Amino acid sequence: MKKTVTYFEKPGRENTEACLEIVRESIKDFGYKHLVVASTEGDTGLLLAKELKEEALNLIVVTHCANFKSPGVTEMSPEVRAKIESLGARVHTGTMVTHSIETAFAQKFQGLYPTLIVANSLRRFGEGSKVCCEIVMMAVDAGLLPEETETLAVAGTGRGADTVMVIKSAASKRFFDLKVLEIVAKPRG
Secondary structure, three states: OOOOOEEEOOOOHHHHHHHHHHHHHHHHHHOOOEEEEEOOOOHHHHHHHHHOOOOOOEEEEEEOOOOOOOOOOOOOOHHHHHHHHHOOOEEEEOOOOOOOHHHHHHHHHOOOOHHHHHHHHHHHHOHHHHHHHHHHHHHHHOOOOOOOOEEEEEEOOOOOOOEEEEEEOOOHHHHHHOEEEEEEEEEOO
8 A cells, every 4th residue: 555644844733734735635535434633722623524515524623622721711712623523523522542540640749650650751753642642542432433444644743733644443451452543744853
């Protein structure tokens, strides 16, 4: 099998449209039925939900967990969430797999704990690569995505999208069954 990998010169939201086209082509050429997208405030999730609404697709938009930035704050507004859901996508807000209780221990006791080691190891491939793995596990944990399914995952560095991967899905408790099958697009920087 031959496939093309796209490398963006720099990370960031300026790559979002190109990622959308890569996803669209991947769905057409390889028949993917599951797409998981990271979207903090909903811009990226809404864009993909609008542009791919005609596809027979299980589209899951994963947000930061509530209270991520500060207590009482949910970053995606109810209005944006409703727009995304009206387009047939599902929105999941849940505990971030690599940013959970161990972060509190690390801050309090100045140590490095297993999930933080995993997160920092995945970041060697880029922030979006870490997030792609994380959101696929979160979607499986929430019961929105079946395990052992080839899934397109889209994430980014900061805002927007700059990373597309094909991942064999697994629940977080079966982390070692999660497989990155393909890196379809990512920033070099």
